Amino acid sequence: xxxxxxxxxxxxxxxxxxxxxxxxxxxxxxxxxxxxxxxxxxxxxxxxxxxxxxxxxxxxxxxxxxxxxxxxxxxxxxxxxxxxxxxxxxxxxxxxxxxxxxxxxxxxxxxxxxxxxxxxxxxxxxxxxxxxxxxxxxxxxxxxxxxxxxxxxxxxxxxxxxxxxxxxxxxxxxxxxxxxxxx
Ligand SMILES: [Zn+2]
Numbered sequence: 001x002x003x004x005x006x007x008x009x010x011x012x013x014x015x016x017x018x019x020x021x022x023x024x025x026x027x028x029x030x031x032x033x034x035x036x037x038x039x040x041x042x043x044x045x046x047x048x049x050x051x052x053x054x055x056x057x058x059x060x061x062x063x064x065x066x067x068x069x070x071x072x073x074x075x076x077x078x079x080x081x082x083x084x085x086x087x088x089x090x091x092x093x094x095x096x097x098x099x100x101x102x103x104x105x106x107x108x109x110x111x112x113x114x115x116x117x118x119x120x121x122x123x124x125x126x127x128x129x130x131x132x133x134x135x136x137x138x139x140x141x142x143x144x145x146x147x148x149x150x151x152x153x154x155x156x157x158x159x160x161x162x163x164x165x166x167x168x169x170x171x172x173x174x175x176x177x178x179x180x181x182x183x
Contacts (some may be wrong), residue, residue: 013120026067027076029083030177037178040163043162044096046136047175050076050145051122052085058177065103065130069111072156073139093175094161097154099123101165103130111135124157 028038033056040047040062048061059076061067077088098121105128108120117138123129133151140147155161155173162171 004015027059027061027072029057029059029076029079030179031083032058032179032181033183035180036177039174039176041172041174042093042095043169044101044171045166046095046132047093047173048073048140049082049091049093049175049177050088050135051086051090051177051179052080054087055080055083055085055122056179056183057083057085058179060175060177063136064077065107065111065132065135068132068135068139069114069180071137071139073145074143077143077145088144089148092133092147092149093174094138094152094155094158095132096156096163096165097151098131099154100115100134100156101129101132101154102127104128110119146162 024076028040030036030038031138038058040060042062046063046068048063049058050061051058059080061072061076062173080088102123102141103120108128108130112118115138119135121129123133137147153161155163156166158173162169162173
């Protein structure tokens with residue numbers, strides 16, 4: 001999926017361990033109080049964990065560039081706010097870095113036209129690239145989320161990560177959020 005659908009996780013289907021009632025989503029919100037974790041899987045896309053320690057709410061987001069531009073971050077933040085979140089912080093995990101993320105210039109033009117800002121750069125091979133971290137940071141900023149992350153490692157050139165771009169692999173990294181209530 002590369003959408004901006006957000007689902008809220010409340011319980012496991014006790015018949016098994018499925019969460020089929022959620023439908024398809026690229027972001028899942030959860031509560032510290034239900035004791036369950038949420039996970040998304042990526043290889044090059046941008047994994048983001050959002051949390052509000054006061055409201056005891058969290059979310060995990062799987063964001064490709066289309067999901068970012070479709071405002072999956074804003075949608076997820078709104079879903080958290082509807083559940084009671086007020087002060088949200090974010091951690092952005094490793095994804096395709098600007099050093100390696102080759103990107104079509106016509107898509108770059110669409111992003112610039114819709115956001116009025118240029119997120120382009122060049123790879124270490126001097127090819128056009130998209131700065132996904134800057135793009136994600138932009139959406140976190142306009143959603144009033146505190147971004148706790150420095151630029152994370154690049155999944156394409158750092159071979160300790162799985163990369164679809166580099167290897168065409170089906171393997172994925174997991175970003176897991178599991179928070180326990182202190183109340
Ligand atoms: Zn790289």
